[in-house]
Amino acid sequence: MEDTIKDRVFQLAVYLIETGATVRAAAKHFGISKSTVHKDLSQRLPHYHHALYIEVRQVLDNNKAQRHIRGGMATQRKYRTKKEQM
Numbered sequence: 001m002e003d004t005i006k007d008r009v010f011q012l013a014v015y016l017i018e019t020g021a022t023v024r025a026a027a028k029h030f031g032i033s034k035s036t037v038h039k040d041l042s043q044r045l046p047h048y049h050h051a052l053y054i055e056v057r058q059v060l061d062n063n064k065a066q067r068h069i070r071g072g073m074a075t076q077r078k079y080r081t082k083k084e085q086m
Contacts, residue, residue: 008032009040009048013056016041022063 008030016026023041027034041060046053 005040005044006048009044010052012037012040013045013049013052016059017052017055020059020062022067023060 012026012030015021015029019025021029023034023037027037030037041053041056045056
């Protein structure tokens with residue numbers, strides 16, 4: 001079981017670095033929960049491969065810095081759709 005978790009952690013890390021995906025998008029892509037993705041990348045990965053963790057951390061920090069922008073855009077789309085339906 002440890003090997004499957006370790007494999008998943010590395011697959012998640014590589015996916016996040018290559019795509020710049022959010023935790024939510026990675027969870028959907030791998031069919032696991034956001035909590036599992038977060039735990040794998042922030043708690044397990046540093047024990048397996050610290051250099052890879054640093055790269056993943058940069059992607060996660062970048063996504064966190066941009067989340068308020070994505071949220072505002074989602075709200076804008078929501079209300080545009082409602083307005084067009086009227």
